[in-house]
Amino acid sequence: MSDTELLSLIRDDQTSRYGFSILVQLYQTQLYWHIRRMVVDHDDANDLVQEVFLKVWKGIPSFREDSSLYTWIYRIAANECTNFLRKRRLHAMIPLVGSNRNIAERLSDDPYFTGDAIQLKLQQALDTLPPRQRLVFTMRYYDEMPYETMSAILNTSVGALKASYHIAAKKIEDSLTQD
Numbered sequence: 001m002s003d004t005e006l007l008s009l010i011r012d013d014q015t016s017r018y019g020f021s022i023l024v025q026l027y028q029t030q031l032y033w034h035i036r037r038m039v040v041d042h043d044d045a046n047d048l049v050q051e052v053f054l055k056v057w058k059g060i061p062s063f064r065e066d067s068s069l070y071t072w073i074y075r076i077a078a079n080e081c082t083n084f085l086r087k088r089r090l091h092a093m094i095p096l097v098g099s100n101r102n103i104a105e106r107l108s109d110d111p112y113f114t115g116d117a118i119q120l121k122l123q124q125a126l127d128t129l130p131p132r133q134r135l136v137f138t139m140r141y142y143d144e145m146p147y148e149t150m151s152a153i154l155n156t157s158v159g160a161l162k163a164s165y166h167i168a169a170k171k172i173e174d175s176l177t178q179d
């Protein structure tokens with residue numbers, strides 16, 4: 001189903017709920033894992049997915065279709081994740097970088113985390129990145145998203161994204177080889 005067809009269903013009062021349920025089915029799993037990689041905690045990821053879809057539902061009437069639904073929804077998710085990470089760190093009075101101990105404790109207590117020690121160490125390294133670099137790294141490394149798509153979502157140049165990814169990858173590499 002094309003974006004135009006889906007938007008028509010959602011914008012029609014008689015089929016809006018049906019159209020929106022299709023949209024949720026299309027993007028829910030992919031968004032969950034994207035958000036989960038950013039915020040780590042299962043419950044936080046579920047809450048943010050709901051927030052994203054709530055914003056999408058409220059924003060559909062004013063969606064101008066300058067970009068694809070995918071791009072627009074991921075832009076909302078990226079902003080929600082970035083804001084959530086900033087608020088969490090400010091609220092916990094943790095510096096913007098270096099909350100490795102906190103992340104390690106949260107992951108070991110998380111019944112949904114099934115990773116091994118290497119994945120835990122990678123997640124700890126990711127946690128040292130500023131939210132924007134973390135987002136770029138996650139989108140490129142885990143989601144294997146092309147820079148052009150990332151550029152549309154984040155409203156940033158491809159060159160800036162490549163630089164940000166390179167810096168993030170170098171920081172992670174340094175963090176992983178420290179011990």
